Each structure stands twice: as structure tokens, then as C-alpha cells.
Amino acid sequence: MTYLGEGWDTTAVLVAGHWVERRPRRPAVEPQLRRETVVMPWLAPRLPLPVPIPVIASGNPLVVRHELVPGDEVTTPTATQGRQLGEFLRALHAAPVAEAGRRGVGPAALPVQRFREEVLPHAPGGEGLLAALGGLPADTLVHGDIGPEHVLGRDGVLTGVIDFGDLHVGDAAVDLAWALHSAPPEFADAVASAYGVTDELRExxxxxxxxxxxxxxxxxxxxxxxxxxxxxxxGVLRRLRDGVSPR
Incomplete structure (x- = not known):
């Protein structure tokens, strides 16, 4: 058994070099893990890259297990990988929301009140950003946490996407935030081209x-x-100050 690390919600270990076992870090995460065991077997065949398909290995305490998705965190993403990610997100976002809903996937409420109370007093100019959230759509099945730590690659190509704990019905643009506004230009441009990003979606x-x-x-x-x-x-202050994509 090899310790792989921990995220905000779960810890993970590698068993026998092949199986990843994840455990919730707090009780509130258990329903999220159980939901993954229901929705991922349905969703995975729709996607062009490998993803975890967890099953419950233990109910008390809860442990879910899935085959290891190969690859490493993408640190220097390429145009080829950008095209792959754009195609992956296009397929994910085409998944039928109603069917996802029958498997327990719904909207995710943003903690706007907590943003106002705990962040906004220290972030002059942040009110406009919070106001913009009210006009965003919530009509697409999204991963919810696409970033370099969850997009895996090897030998110049993507090998999988992991961590679907934040899967929900929301704004398609949330899955494009990192790719379009924090990644190298050649990767971002390839994502945009493969996905079909519009100016409005980029904003x-x-x-x-x-x-x-x-x-x-x-x-x-x-x-x-x-x-x-x-x-x-x-980071809040830096991104508010910059106001535009670092590209």
C-alpha cells in the first residue's frame, strides 16, 4: 500500500500497484463518494479519455476503489494535449443532464454569502465579480475542478482525467477556466479550437x-x-487586480 496524497475531500492510497482506494476526510463527503460509484459507470463510456470508475470496497468505514488511471500531472501542457482536453470536455458537456440527475447529480450551490462575509471585506473591487455570478447559466454536466492536478499525461499525450467529486450541473465555462486563462497559449488555443469556444464562453x-x-x-x-x-x-487580490487573462 502506497500513500498517494490527500485532497480537500479525500485521501488516496495505491494498493498492489493497480488499485486506488479513496476515503472521505469527513462524514459530509460520503454521499459524494457514493454518488461517484453510481454515475461514473454510466458516464465513462461517453468520454474519450480514461476516468476512474469506482466501486464501494467497504461500507463502514466507507472506502471506494478504482483502477489506477495512468499518467502524471500535466505541468507543461502541449497543443496535442489541448486538443484532447477540448474533445474530452465537449463530450462531457454533451452528456444528458436529465440522465445524470436520475443518478443523483444536480446543481451545486455557491457559497456566495460566505464569500461576502469572509473574503469580500479583504478584497476591494470583488463585489462586481460576485454580482456576475448571478447571470451565469447552470445547464451542463461539468467536472467542476479541471486543473493540472486532475488532468494526467505521459509522453506528450493525455492519459486520463481524475477526481469527479465535484461533478455537478453548472456552467460549462467552469471547466474551461484553467485551460483558457492559466495554461500556456498553445495549449489554450488548442482547447478552444477543439471545443469550439466562443468569445462569450471565454468571458x-x-x-x-x-x-x-x-x-x-x-x-x-x-x-x-x-x-x-x-x-x-x-490569489484573490492578484486576479482582481489583473482583471484579464494572463494570456
């Missing part, structure tokens, strides 16, 4: 990109990690 993705560090502040507060909250706030 919505920028809203989500700017909102990302706000969640880090709240999580730092929740777990008592002052350093995480401070780093998150620095």
Missing part, C-alpha cells in the same frame, strides 16, 4: 478563473490553515 471562463482563489480562502478557514487562507487571499 464566462474568466469569471470562474478569478473566483478560484475565493474557495481556497474558505477552505483554509474551515480547516484552520491560516497559511492556505492567506495564499488564497493573495
Amino acid at each position: 464566462r471562463a474568466l469569471v470562474w478563473h478569478r473566483l478560484g482563489p475565493w474557495h481556497e480562502v474558505l477552505h483554509g478557514n474551515d480547516v484552520g490553515d491560516r497559511r492556505m487562507a492567506e495564499v488564497g487571499l493573495a
Whole structure:
């Protein structure tokens, strides 16, 4: 058994070099893990890249297990990988929302009130960003946390996408935030071309990109990690100050 690490919601270990076992870090995460065991067997065949298909290995305490998705975190994404990600997201976003709903996937409420209370007092100019959230659509099945740590690659190609714990019905642009506004230009352009990104979709993705560090502040507060909250706030201020994509 090899310790793989922990995210905000789960810890993961590798068993026998082949199986990934994940455990919730707190009771509130258990329904999320159980939902993955229901929705991922339905969703995986629709997607052009490997994804985890977990099953329940233990009910008490809860442990879910899936085959290891090969690859490493994408640190220097290429145009080829951008095209692959664009095609992956296009397929994911085409999945029927009604069928996902029957498997327990619904909208995810944003903690806007907590943003106002815990972040906004320290983030002059952030009110406009929060106001923009009210006009965003919520009509697409989205991964909800697409970033380099969840997009895996090897030998210049993508090998899989992991961590579907935040899967929900929301704005398609949330899955494009990192790719369009934090990744290298050649990767971002390839994603945009393969997906068919419009100017309006790019602007919505920028809203989500700017909102990302706000969640880090709240999580730092929740777990008592002052350093995480401070780093998150620095990101909030930086992205508000820049106001546009770093591209």
C-alpha cells in the first residue's frame, strides 16, 4: 500500500500497484463518494479519455476503489494535449443532464454569502465579480475542478482525467477556466479550437478563473490553515487586480 496524497475531500492510497482506494476526510463527503460509484459507470463510456470508475470496497468505514488511471500531472501542457482536453470536455458537456440527475447529480450551490462575509471585506473591487455570478447559466454536466492536478499525461499525450467529486450541473465555462486563462497559449488555443469556444464562453471562463482563489480562502478557514487562507487571499487580490487573462 502506497500513500498517494490527500485532497480537500479525500485521501488516496495505491494498493498492489493497480488499485486506488479513496476515503472521505469527513462524514459530509460520503454521499459524494457514493454518488461517484453510481454515475461514473454510466458516464465513462461517453468520454474519450480514461476516468476512474469506482466501486464501494467497504461500507463502514466507507472506502471506494478504482483502477489506477495512468499518467502524471500535466505541468507543461502541449497543443496535442489541448486538443484532447477540448474533445474530452465537449463530450462531457454533451452528456444528458436529465440522465445524470436520475443518478443523483444536480446543481451545486455557491457559497456566495460566505464569500461576502469572509473574503469580500479583504478584497476591494470583488463585489462586481460576485454580482456576475448571478447571470451565469447552470445547464451542463461539468467536472467542476479541471486543473493540472486532475488532468494526467505521459509522453506528450493525455492519459486520463481524475477526481469527479465535484461533478455537478453548472456552467460549462467552469471547466474551461484553467485551460483558457492559466495554461500556456498553445495549449489554450488548442482547447478552444477543439471545443469550439466562443468569445462569450471565454468571458464566462474568466469569471470562474478569478473566483478560484475565493474557495481556497474558505477552505483554509474551515480547516484552520491560516497559511492556505492567506495564499488564497493573495490569489484573490492578484486576479482582481489583473482583471484579464494572463494570456
